[in-house]
Amino acid sequence: MAKLLEAAGSRVLLLGNEAIARGAIEADVRFVIGYPGTPSSEILEALATVADKLGIYVNWAINEKVALETAIGVSYAGVRSLVTMKHVGVNVAADPLMTLAYTGVEGGLVLISAGDPQCHTSQTEQDDRYYALLAKIPILEPSDPQEAKDLTKEAFTISEKSKLPVILHSTPRLGHTFGDVTLGEIGKVKQDVHFKKDPERWVCVGPIALRRHKWLEGRQEEVRKLIESLRFNKLQIHDNVNIGIITVGLAYNYVLEALDRLKMTDKVNILKLCASHPVAENLITTFLEKNEKVLVIEELDPIVENYTLLLAKRRSLDTKIYGKYDGFIPLVGELTPDIVTPAVARFLGIKYTTTEETSKKIELPIRPLALCAGCPHSATYYSLKKVLKELKKEYIVAGDIGCYTIGKFPPFNIIDTCICMGASIGMASGFAMVNASDIVIGVIGDSTFLHNGIPPLINAVYNDANIKVLILDNETTAMTGHQPHPGVGLTATGRKAKKVPIEDIVRACGVEFVEVVDPYDLEKTQKVLKDAILFKGPAVVICRRECALMYKRRARELNIKVKSYVVDPDACRGCLICIKELGCPALTLDIENKKVKIESNNCVGCGVCAKICPFEAIRVKGEG
Amino acid sequence: MIDRFNIFIAGVGGQGVIFASNVIANAAIKAGLKARIGQTFTAAQRGGSVSAHVRIGEKVHAPLMGRGDADVLLGFEPIEAVRYEEYLKKNGIVVINTHSILPRSSLLGQQPYPRLNEIEEYLRKRTNQIIKVNATEIAHSIGLPIAMNLVMLGVLSSIKGFPIHHTKFIESINELLSKKYLDLSIKAFNAGRDFGIKVIKS
Numbered sequence: 001m002a003k004l005l006e007a008a009g010s011r012v013l014l015l016g017n018e019a020i021a022r023g024a025i026e027a028d029v030r031f032v033i034g035y036p037g038t039p040s041s042e043i044l045e046a047l048a049t050v051a052d053k054l055g056i057y058v059n060w061a062i063n064e065k066v067a068l069e070t071a072i073g074v075s076y077a078g079v080r081s082l083v084t085m086k087h088v089g090v091n092v093a094a095d096p097l098m099t100l101a102y103t104g105v106e107g108g109l110v111l112i113s114a115g116d117p118q119c120h121t122s123q124t125e126q127d128d129r130y131y132a133l134l135a136k137i138p139i140l141e142p143s144d145p146q147e148a149k150d151l152t153k154e155a156f157t158i159s160e161k162s163k164l165p166v167i168l169h170s171t172p173r174l175g176h177t178f179g180d181v182t183l184g185e186i187g188k189v190k191q192d193v194h195f196k197k198d199p200e201r202w203v204c205v206g207p208i209a210l211r212r213h214k215w216l217e218g219r220q221e222e223v224r225k226l227i228e229s230l231r232f233n234k235l236q237i238h239d240n241v242n243i244g245i246i247t248v249g250l251a252y253n254y255v256l257e258a259l260d261r262l263k264m265t266d267k268v269n270i271l272k273l274c275a276s277h278p279v280a281e282n283l284i285t286t287f288l289e290k291n292e293k294v295l296v297i298e299e300l301d302p303i304v305e306n307y308t309l310l311l312a313k314r315r316s317l318d319t320k321i322y323g324k325y326d327g328f329i330p331l332v333g334e335l336t337p338d339i340v341t342p343a344v345a346r347f348l349g350i351k352y353t354t355t356e357e358t359s360k361k362i363e364l365p366i367r368p369l370a371l372c373a374g375c376p377h378s379a380t381y382y383s384l385k386k387v388l389k390e391l392k393k394e395y396i397v398a399g400d401i402g403c404y405t406i407g408k409f410p411p412f413n414i415i416d417t418c419i420c421m422g423a424s425i426g427m428a429s430g431f432a433m434v435n436a437s438d439i440v441i442g443v444i445g446d447s448t449f450l451h452n453g454i455p456p457l458i459n460a461v462y463n464d465a466n467i468k469v470l471i472l473d474n475e476t477t478a479m480t481g482h483q484p485h486p487g488v489g490l491t492a493t494g495r496k497a498k499k500v501p502i503e504d505i506v507r508a509c510g511v512e513f514v515e516v517v518d519p520y521d522l523e524k525t526q527k528v529l530k531d532a533i534l535f536k537g538p539a540v541v542i543c544r545r546e547c548a549l550m551y552k553r554r555a556r557e558l559n560i561k562v563k564s565y566v567v568d569p570d571a572c573r574g575c576l577i578c579i580k581e582l583g584c585p586a587l588t589l590d591i592e593n594k595k596v597k598i599e600s601n602n603c604v605g606c607g608v609c610a611k612i613c614p615f616e617a618i619r620v621k622g623e624g
Numbered sequence: 625m626i627d628r629f630n631i632f633i634a635g636v637g638g639q640g641v642i643f644a645s646n647v648i649a650n651a652a653i654k655a656g657l658k659a660r661i662g663q664t665f666t667a668a669q670r671g672g673s674v675s676a677h678v679r680i681g682e683k684v685h686a687p688l689m690g691r692g693d694a695d696v697l698l699g700f701e702p703i704e705a706v707r708y709e710e711y712l713k714k715n716g717i718v719v720i721n722t723h724s725i726l727p728r729s730s731l732l733g734q735q736p737y738p739r740l741n742e743i744e745e746y747l748r749k750r751t752n753q754i755i756k757v758n759a760t761e762i763a764h765s766i767g768l769p770i771a772m773n774l775v776m777l778g779v780l781s782s783i784k785g786f787p788i789h790h791t792k793f794i795e796s797i798n799e800l801l802s803k804k805y806l807d808l809s810i811k812a813f814n815a816g817r818d819f820g821i822k823v824i825k826s
Contacts, residue, residue, distance in 0.1 A: 013646075013653045120664055144660075144685070177687035178649050178661040253685035260683060261690075337690030354691050362746050364703050365735035367636065367727045370671040410728065579731055585671050589731045601769050602638075 004050050008185045017042035017175040019145040020112060020168065023152025024082045025054065027108070028189040031074040032058040033067045035451065036480035037086030038121040039175040040114035044084050045481070048492040059492045060483055063421070063451040064089035068096050071109055075165075076202065077195045079107040080156055087115040087128035088420065092452070094131065097165070099204050101135040102212035104163040107191060108156035113139075114170040117299050117334035121172075123401070123418060125333070127300040132167050132277040136216055138227055139167040139277050141249030145179035147232060151274060153184065154230065162223045164216075169276075171299070173250050173334065224278035232274035233283055237290055244269035244291040245344070246284065248276050248304050251297045254340035261341055262350055279307040288312055288319040295347040296323035299335050322347060368409040373586035374552075374604030376545035377404045377472050379519040381412040382582055382612065384470070387529045388439065395439040396431050400424035400453075402445035403479045404472045411583035415443065422452025429456065429465035439533055442469045446502060447477035447485045454505060460538045461510040468532050469540045471502060474547035482550055506540045513539035520545055522611050548604045563605030564621045567596045571617035578609045578618070626657070626787050630689045631678040631780070634708040635700030636725050637671045640773035643800070644698070645676035647777055648788070651796035652680045655788045662687030673704055680787060696783065698776055700759075701725050702743050709747060717753040719779050721772060723760035755779060755823055762815050768805060771812035778816020782824060790817060 003012045004022055014022065020043045024032065032051075034044045044058060051058040061067035064085040071081040085093065090113045097111070113131065116122040132139030140155055142148040148170070155166040204212055227233075237244075245268055247255050252272045259265045271287040273280055276298070288294060288311065296305040302324040309321055322328050328343045329335070338354050345352035371378045381404075388395050399405050399415035400423060408415040417427055428442035444453050449471050460467050477483040484490035489499030506514050513535045517525045525543065532539040546554075555562045572595040579587050579596065586602035587609060589595070598609075600621065610618035631648060635641040642663055649659040662677040677689045689711065697712045699705025699720040712718060722740060729735040738746075747754055759775035774797065781790040794810060801809055 011653065013650050013659065172664065173662060173687045176663055178646065178659070178663075179687075180653050180658055250687075253687070256685045257683070257690075336688050337686060337693070341690060361709075362706065362738050362742055363735075364707055365727045365730045365737055367671065367673050370728070372671075576732060579728065583728055587731075588726060 004046055005053070005186070006183055008183055011180055011182050013178055014145055014149070014181045015042060015175070016145045016148045016170065016177045016179070018046045019149040019179075019181050020152045020170070020175070021046035022181070022183060023149040024110070025050070026149070026184050026187050027080060027153045027156040028187040028191070029080045029082045029156070030056055030191060031071065031079055031081040032056060032084070033061050033070050033081070034084030034112070035061055035064045035067055035089055036477045036483040037089050037114065038480055039116065039172040040084045040086050040112055040170065041480045041483065042175070043112060044492060045483070051493045060485065062486060064093040065096060068093040068100070068111065072096060072100055075105040075107045075109040077107065077193050079191050079193055080189065081107060082110050082112065084112040085114070086122065087113050087126055088122055088124065090128055090131050092421070097131065098135055100165050101137050101216055102204050102209055103202055104215070105159055105165055108159035109165040110152065110155040110159060111165055111167050112170060113167050114175055117171055123420060125300065127303070129169055129276050129303055130301070133303070136220065137164045137167065138162065138223055138275060139169050140275050141169045142174060142274070143250050143252045143272070144174070145177060146181050147274070148174055149181055149184070151232060153187070158226055161226060162219060164219065164223065169249065171250060171334070220278060224281065227275045227278055228280040228282060230274055233280050234270070234272040235283055235287065236270040236272070238266055238269060241267055241269050242290065242292045243294070243348070244271065244287055245295050245297060246271045246273070246287060246304060246308060247297040248273040249299070251299055251335050251340065254335055254337055255297055255344065257337060258341040258344040262345055262348065262352060264348060264350070268348070273304060276303045279304060281311060284308055284311055285315055285317070288315070288317045291319055293320040293322065295328060295344070296321065297329055297335070297340060297343070301331065369406050370409065370583060370585055371403065371406050372548050373584050373602040374548035374606040375403070376474055376519040376543065376548065377407065378582055378584060379522065379545075379606065379608045380470065380472055380525065380543045381407050381414055382608070383519065383522055383525040384441070384529060385412065385414060387526050387533065391439065391530070391533060393439050394437070395441060396428070397441045397443055398424040398427040398431065400442070400444040400448050402448050402472075403474075404443055404445055407443070411581055421448050422456055425453050425456035425460060425467070425469055428467040428469070429460045429463060432465045432467045433463065436466070440467050442467055444469065444471055445478075446471060446473040446475065446487050447483075449502060450485055450487060454509065457506065457509045457511065457538070457540070465538060466536065467538050469538070471506075471540060471542045473502060473542050473544040475544070476547050476550055478547045478549070482547065503542055506542070511538050511540050513537070514542070516542045516544055518545055519543045520606055520608060522608065548606065552604055563607075564600045564603040565598050565605060565607065565610055565618050566600075566621045567598055568617050568619060569593065569595050571615050572596050573615055573617070575614065578613055582609055582612060584609055626681045627683040628679065628681040629787050630694045631696045631698060632689065632694040632708055632711045633676045633678065633698045633700065634704040635674050636704060637674050639674070639700045640770060641674045641676050641700060644773040644777055645678045647774070647793065647796050647800060648678045648780075649680070650800060651788050651792040654792045654795050657787065658682055658684055660684050660687050673707060675708055696780060698780060700773065700776060702740060703738065706743055706746060709750060712750055715751045715753060717755065717783060718747055718751060719755045719757065719776060721759040721776060722756050723758055755820065757816070757819055757823075759816060762819065763812050766808055766812050766815060768808040768812055771805075771809050774809050774812040775816035775819075778813040778818070779820035782817050782820025784824065
């Protein structure tokens with residue numbers, strides 16, 4: 001990652017997440033920890049590539065709560081730390097975060113919360129900015145990759161000046177946007193490792209907690225002034241213009257382009273904010289005084305808008321304020337030019353229509369998400385469905401968060417629920433405890449099991465819940481881009497770490513039926529699954545096989561020859577069982593003769609399709 | 625200096641949409657232009673529809689373009705071009721890779737895959753500038769099937785008035801790809817470019 005270390009003044013193309021990483025480097029961060037989660041993962045991954053060179057400690061934690069707690073220790077000891085996670089990860093880390101706001105920090109602590117308006121890759125699009133309001137700590141909202149870098153650096157300064165943790169809010173449209181970024185100096189900040197014992201501050205209980213709360217409330221005005229003074233807030237007032245737009249973060253760009261499109265750039269005032277908490281009160285007041293009507297544009301919930309309405313009331317200003325409550329800006333989904341431009345046009349009383357589809361679209365087949373070619377989860381689901389069919393009983397399959405959630409789609413259609421990390425096991429227990437007649441299964445991945453699956457498993461044993469847990473272990477955190485975890489025994493920087501075998505954990509939880517199978521071995525997998533289901537009490541089957549994408553990458557790097565399969569067109573009868581029941585993306589159809597074909601580029605040689613073909617028409621390429 | 629030039633890339637997970645968008649934006653920066661790419665990683669590896677908004681120019685701020693903004697629509701797969709057709713400017717340019725990837729539902733005959741001439745006829749309602757190229761076949765013939773995306777970029781670079789010089793593309797590819805596949809990749813790009821020059825002339 002040479003770009004990350006280029007000299008100050010260079011202009012380079014960076015992903016928003018890389019820009020955040022560079023900002024942390026410029027702030028001389030010494031400790032980086034997080035849990036993978038789209039769209040945040042590339043920040044830590046980028047830093048891992050330069051960790052050794054810069055002497056930064058970079059590694060993944062088992063979950064977001066542990067990540068933050070570790071960083072709190074680092075901060076108390078006077079060292080700068082960065083913690084990365086997605087918005088729902090902050091739910092997991094919320095417990096320590098709230099208390100941290102009371103004790104405050106020593107070394108700057110910056111928490112990246114990567115939201116997901118539009119639920120691109122998440123179970124909710126919760127407006128994570130509320131965490132800053134809840135904890136009463138600052139939240140910064142960069143508008144582009146350049147600001148992502150600059151504000152990350154600034155966040156460390158703000159954290160140390162205010163003695164508070166600082167949240168930097170990202171979204172896919174920031175973290176996953178490439179933009180040109182001008183780099184700053186790679187900083188050197190004096191950081192002495194020294195934990196100063198002070199139980200009256202650090203032991204946050206009872207009367208101490210109450211005193212610390214008072215301290216926190218007392219910080220608010222100073223912090224607000226600090227935020228208000230940042231150059232990233234921009235007040236753009238034109239002569240003789242008395243209408244304006246208030247916006248925060250990324251939405252600013254849509255506003256600029258909307259005004260340009262509507263040829264109204266010089267006719268509308270803009271207040272662009274870089275934080276939705278604490279809010280720049282004086283800037284907003286000035287802006288309200290200068291304008292007769294104002295439109296507030298922000299993504300998801302009306303946080304800045306609410307504050308603006310409140311300020312108008314408190315300062316007795318009669319500026320008309322529009323936004324979410326008037327239906328100008330939606331509460332649901334991410335902002336796009338096709339939402340912002342019409343909203344601005346309506347606010348300005350200009351007629352504007354966006355381009356629509358030419359005419360009624362020709363009907364297009366949908367392309368649902370599919371498990372990759374050779375995915376071991378496909379083999380597991382194939383076997384599970386087969387066994388469940390044989391047992392002829394009703395069943396419930398509680399799902400979890402990871403690639404295997406794709407089992408909800410065809411051809412498997414087997415996942416019944418998805419709530420949050422680790423929920424499969426807890427929910428399965430609930431189902432099993434009220435419904436003794438159905439087979440109840442929880443499906444969870446390896447990384448997800450380590451993240452939050454252990455307590456519910458112990459709880460299932462403790463409550464003797466008759467659940468069957470399938471740990472789909474592909475030896476990586478696949479969905480977010482193949483990050484290692486303790487079950488793999490590697491760190492984020494590729495160092496060897498002590499491996500924590502999942503089967504040892506499961507046994508230590510008190511589970512009596514524990515088996516490890518290779519999902520490519522269909523026969524054995526089906527036998528073990530059946531035994532597990534017939535076993536009375538909690539049973540765990542670990543279906544272990546390296547992620548097919550990782551295998552392919554490894555094979556390419558090490559020049560390992562990947563086996564590939566071919567269909568014998570004379571033997572294939574076109575029954576399409578392989579496509580119907582396995583749905584491997586390497587399987588396609590020869591449209592001419594209606595026989596199955598295997599795309600050799602895609603095939604990873606798992607051989608599962610060959611095993612399920614009733615006519616033995618699929619063979620290893622170059623054999624038989 | 626150009627104000628705004630928008631390229632919309634539509635394809636299927638695994639086709640290299642994201643990489644192609646990076647090559648363009650990196651080339652733009654090398655040409656001294658401002659660039660933004662908005663993209664969705666969700667389905668990048670998993671067979672879903674994937675799209676990227678590549679935006680170049682001084683007046684580019686947002687990561688996403690609006691409907692009707694794209695000067696060029698690059699369809700790495702025919703129906704994916706249709707799926708995002710409303711992003712194309714009236715009479716903008718469409719470049720389509722004619723090699724189709726049939727979704728499972730079409731393989732099983734549950735949802736018919738439209739014929740190529742239907743697709744073309746439909747796109748003609750918005751534009752007459754349609755360039756068809758079997759980029760997959762060209763990449764195969766070069767011996768690097770995954771370089772289909774670079775064949776498409778070669779065609780893109782040949783479009784009249786395209787704001788980035790093709791040598792900047794080569795520089796960009798040089799920087800972003802490992803040595804192992806570099807020669808064939810550049811060959812793929814040039815093959816696309818030659819194809820484009822020929823088609824656009826005729």
